[in-house]
Amino acid sequence: MSNDLVLIVGIIIAGIGIPALITSFSESRSARASILMFALGGALIAWAVIAQPGGYTISEVPGVFARVLAKFIR
Numbered sequence: 001m002s003n004d005l006v007l008i009v010g011i012i013i014a015g016i017g018i019p020a021l022i023t024s025f026s027e028s029r030s031a032r033a034s035i036l037m038f039a040l041g042g043a044l045i046a047w048a049v050i051a052q053p054g055g056y057t058i059s060e061v062p063g064v065f066a067r068v069l070a071k072f073i074r
Helices: 003-026 032-051 058-073
Strands: none
Touching: 003 032, 003 058
16 A cells, blocks of 8 residues: 555545544534544554655645545546
């Protein structure tokens, strides 16, 4: 699995955790699943940034997302 794919999967998982966290707090439920999603997403993002020579910058993320999407479309 490429570093680009790991970064994008981590961003998506962490992004899905945001609505789950808001929902669990508004309904007074346990936030274990959303916290787990944040932790997993954060770990994947950290792994991708550490494994990539030179790391990633915020301005590179849209380009990385486009490259990963292009790989799946082709």
